[in-house]
Structures are given as structure tokens and as C-alpha cells.
Amino acid sequence: MTVFYGVLLLLAALLIVLLVRTASMKPTPALHAEPPRVDPARARSYAEKLSAMVRQETVSSRFDPDRSKFERFQVSLPSLFPKVFAACEVAHPGAGLVLRLPGRGASGKEPILLMSHHDVVAAPEQGWEHPPFSGDIDAEGRVWGRGTADTKGSLMCELQALEELLEAGWQPGADVYITSSCTEEWSGDSAPAIVAYLKERHVHLGMLVDEGGMILKEPIAGVKGRYCVVGVLEKGYGDVKFIARGKGGHASAPGRNTPLPRLGAFMNDVEKHSPFRVEITPAVREMFSRMAPNMSFPMKLVFANLWLFGPLVKKLMPAISPAGAAMMQTTCAFTTAKGSDGLNVLPSEAYVTANLRFIHHQPNEESLALLRKRAEKHGLEMEVLYQDHPCKPVDYQGAPFKLLEKVAGEIYPGYGVVPYVMTGGTDAKYYGDVCDDALRFAPIEIDAQQYASIHGVNENLYAAALPPAVDFYKTLLRAYDAN
Numbered sequence: 001m002t003v004f005y006g007v008l009l010l011l012a013a014l015l016i017v018l019l020v021r022t023a024s025m026k027p028t029p030a031l032h033a034e035p036p037r038v039d040p041a042r043a044r045s046y047a048e049k050l051s052a053m054v055r056q057e058t059v060s061s062r063f064d065p066d067r068s069k070f071e072r073f074q075v076s077l078p079s080l081f082p083k084v085f086a087a088c089e090v091a092h093p094g095a096g097l098v099l100r101l102p103g104r105g106a107s108g109k110e111p112i113l114l115m116s117h118h119d120v121v122a123a124p125e126q127g128w129e130h131p132p133f134s135g136d137i138d139a140e141g142r143v144w145g146r147g148t149a150d151t152k153g154s155l156m157c158e159l160q161a162l163e164e165l166l167e168a169g170w171q172p173g174a175d176v177y178i179t180s181s182c183t184e185e186w187s188g189d190s191a192p193a194i195v196a197y198l199k200e201r202h203v204h205l206g207m208l209v210d211e212g213g214m215i216l217k218e219p220i221a222g223v224k225g226r227y228c229v230v231g232v233l234e235k236g237y238g239d240v241k242f243i244a245r246g247k248g249g250h251a252s253a254p255g256r257n258t259p260l261p262r263l264g265a266f267m268n269d270v271e272k273h274s275p276f277r278v279e280i281t282p283a284v285r286e287m288f289s290r291m292a293p294n295m296s297f298p299m300k301l302v303f304a305n306l307w308l309f310g311p312l313v314k315k316l317m318p319a320i321s322p323a324g325a326a327m328m329q330t331t332c333a334f335t336t337a338k339g340s341d342g343l344n345v346l347p348s349e350a351y352v353t354a355n356l357r358f359i360h361h362q363p364n365e366e367s368l369a370l371l372r373k374r375a376e377k378h379g380l381e382m383e384v385l386y387q388d389h390p391c392k393p394v395d396y397q398g399a400p401f402k403l404l405e406k407v408a409g410e411i412y413p414g415y416g417v418v419p420y421v422m423t424g425g426t427d428a429k430y431y432g433d434v435c436d437d438a439l440r441f442a443p444i445e446i447d448a449q450q451y452a453s454i455h456g457v458n459e460n461l462y463a464a465a466l467p468p469a470v471d472f473y474k475t476l477l478r479a480y481d482a483n
């Protein structure tokens with residue numbers, strides 16, 4: 001009996017500790033932060049520039065070698081941003097755009113680079129409230145069209161920021177680069193050509209800001225408040241093929257364990273029992289700890305006490321949020337498949353392919369070895385078609401991240417700033433040799449519909465979200481110089 005009461009007492013003490021820890025975590029200003037006030041005329045003029053950029057169809061495809069539409073798009077930019085193009089050196093490696101504003105050279109600092117891409121993914125007409133290449137500006141002040149959010153919006157804001165700084169007579173200490181590729185959407189050769197161009201000129205960058213995270217209200221369900229979400233880790237990429245061989249033959253007397261059921265069993269096995277190591281790495285822990293104060297109750301109890309609930313979070317996350325789970329482990333998605341060519345013919349060879357995204361804490365080789373072992377268990381062969389490694393993580397305690405945080409605090413008072421793991425890829429992955437600190441963040445506030453519209457239908461941005469984004473880039477460029 002004494003033991004029973006002792007255990008009960010211990011549990012009660014633990015519960016008190018948990019509740020005290022949770023209660024002592026007071027909400028942050030992000031909870032009630034409101035978007036900056038905006039001059040409607042200024043927002044309108046930016047919206048019109050973005051509209052002009054969106055009206056030009058710049059869909060890219062690995063199957064279309066013709067780059068003339070991107071050239072036409074680039075040729076249209078000087079009329080929108082005349083001072084930028086008068087002051088900058090312009091080059092077009094890989095049919096992309098490179099602008100260099102020479103610095104006074106006095107600071108001894110490495111250049112800073114603002115980045116984007118101006119190609120877009122295809123946009124089937126169905127389901128759009130405004131046609132995808134209309135650039136319509138509606139009565140609520142939304143700019144509509146493919147590429148507004150991904151990423152002509154940030155390109156417009158970067159160019160406009162530089163335009164206004166030049167207009168004010170600003171001359172930077174260090175060189176300022178703006179680059180924009182035209183093959184980002186299919187990981188093509190444009191950004192690598194731009195990086196090769198920079199390398200030839202022995203350019204090493206002090207800081208780079210590319211697409212990635214944006215500004216979101218309630219970035220994760222249950223987290224209240226407004227947050228700048230900054231990508232600091234980008235996962236690696238892989239394509240793998242799993243092959244099942246059999247005797248083939250007529251489908252009338254198949255027997256057991258023919259190629260397709262083996263592939264099916266294997267896929268089921270990998271999905272149900274992931275072979276990859278799940279970890280709450282320091283960046284993910286930091287993300288949760290910065291958001292925990294504004295979480296609603298049961299969630300807050302869990303994330304304020306990760307020291308206790310960490311294993312539970314690792315176990316449950318795949319069921320709660322695929323995106324959250326993808327930040328903690330290598331992922332494997334089965335994407336294409338082939339059996340025999342005849343409806344009544346057993347395949348003598350069948351395959352499925354899988355797309356992998358490699359996490360930083362588990363080497364590619366280890367993830368692949370685990371998959372191979374699992375494949376062999378089901379009598380399959382495995383072939384690695386392509387792989388690249390995760391990008392070098394950006395230190396969220398380093399000077400460039402801190403500078404971004406400071407600027408975000410000036411332009412978006414009260415907003416939280418959180419690091420996160422990019423589960424998708426960006427052009428920034430090619431810049432590893434020329435930059436140690438590639439921050440993946442576009443300083444534009446979007447809502448849940450706009451976030452979901454990227455690569456989907458009804459892509460749009462609020463015009464009112466553009467002036468603070470322009471101010472963000474202006475303040476960043478000045479602050480980088482002064483820092």
C-alpha cells in the first residue's frame with residue numbers, strides 16, 4: 001500500500017511540474033501582432049508592377065529547350081525598374097538573370113544576394129476564379145495569377161527595394177546581387193549556371209535570401225499568432241527503383257509471390273514500418289520551443305515538455321502532420337510503377353520507383369542501406385537512379401539569421417521568427433560553394449488559402465503584403481552594410 005501511495009505521490013509531483021512549466025510559459029507578442037499599416041496607393045502601384053510580371057506566361061518544363069519567353073520577361077523588367085537596370089551590371093548565365101550593383105568596396109564585406117526564380121509551374125485553367133495569367137487585381141486588393149507567390153512576388157519586391165534605395169542616392173559598401181533563375185521548378189541548369197558564373201568571378205557571398213518560408217498566421221494548426229518562418233535546413237533528394245523479377249507467363253495459373261504482390265507487400269511494409277531514424281534535431285526543437293508559448297492547451301503541455309514527451313511526439317507526428325514528420329526523418333514516397341504490357345500476362349519484371357528526401361541526421365548511405373535490406377527481404381532488387389545530399393545547415397544562432405530576425409522585428413513588430421526544415425527543394429541548394437548562410441525566406445505575409453495555392457489553383461497575394469516586403473529588403477540591405 002505504501003508503494004502504491006508513493007507512486008501516486010510521484011505522479012502527482014510530475015503532473016505539477018508539467019503544469020507549472022506549461023503555465024510559466026507566457027504567450028509572446030506574436031499572439032496579438034497585427035500586420036503593418038500600409039499606404040493603399042503604394043500597395044496599388046506595387047500590385048500593378050507584379051500584375052505586369054504575372055501576365056507574362058513563364059511556365060518552364062524540362063521538355064522545352066526554348067528559353068525565349070524568359071528572355072522576353074527579362075527584357076520587360078527595365079521599364080518597371082529603370083534605376084536598377086541603369087546602375088547594375090547585367091548578365092544572363094543559363095538564360096537566367098544576374099544583377100550586380102557594385103559597392104564602394106570600403107566595408108571589406110562579402111556581397112549580399114537576394115534571390116528568386118521567375119519560371120512557374122503549369123496552370124490548368126479550370127478552377128481559377130481569375131485566369132492564371134490575367135494578373136487581375138480584385139476589389140479586395142488581391143493580385144491573381146500563377147507565380148504571384150512562387151516567386152514573382154519576391155522578385156518584384158527585391159527589385160523595387162533596390163529601385164527605391166537607388167532613388168534615395170544609396171550606394172552600398174559591399175556588392176549587392178540579385179539573381180533569378182528560369183528553371184527552378186524542375187531543378188534545371190539555370191541556377192547552376194548562375195553559380196558557375198559567380199564562381200568564375202571568385203564571388204563568395206556573406207549572406208543570401210531565397211524563397212522558402214514566408215510569413216504565416218497560425219503556421220501550424222494550434223499555434224496562434226504571426227510568424228516569419230525561415231528555412232535553415234534543406235533536405236537531400238533521391239530517386240530509387242525497386243525491381244521484382246518472376247517467371248512471367250500466362251495469368252490463368254499465377255501461383256504465389258509474383259512480382260506485383262511482392263512490390264505491394266514491400267511498399268506496405270515501408271509505409272507501415274518506416275526504416276528511417278526519427279529525431280527531434282536542435283533546429284526542430286528550436287522551432288517548437290519558439291512556438292510553444294502560443295500553443296493551445298494540450299498541445300502546449302506536450303511541446304513545453306519535450307524532455308518528457310519527445311518520444312511520444314516522434315511516434316505520433318506521422319499521423320498528425322506529414323509535413324511535421326518530414327522535418328524529423330528521411331521520407332520515401334512511391335511515385336511510379338510498371339507491370340507487364342498485357343492485361344492477361346504476368347510480368348517477368350515489374351518495378352516501382354520511390355522519391356526520397358534525405359534528412360541531415362542520417363547519412364544517405366545509411367538510409368539507402370536500410371531500404372535495400374527491406375527490399376531484399378521481399379525479394380526485390382534496388383537501383384539508385386539519382387541522389388544528392390542535404391544542404392549544409394544554416395546556423396540559426398549565427399549573424400545572418402540574427403540580422404534577419406532584427407530586420408523582421410523592425411518591419412513586422414511583435415511577429416515571431418522561427419527556423420524550420422525545408423521539406424521541398426530550392427535553387428539555394430546549388431549555392432553551397434559560394435555561400436555558407438543561405439536563408440530560405442520571402443518576407444511576404446500570406447494566408448492559408450494563398451499558401452495552399454502555390455503549385456495549385458487560385459494563386460494570389462494581397463497587395464497590402466507587398467509594401468512591408470519591399471521595406472524588409474530595403475532595411476536588410478542597409479542593415480547588412482551597417483552591421
Ligand SMILES: [Zn+2]
Pocket residue numbers: 121150185455
Ligand atoms: Zn515552385
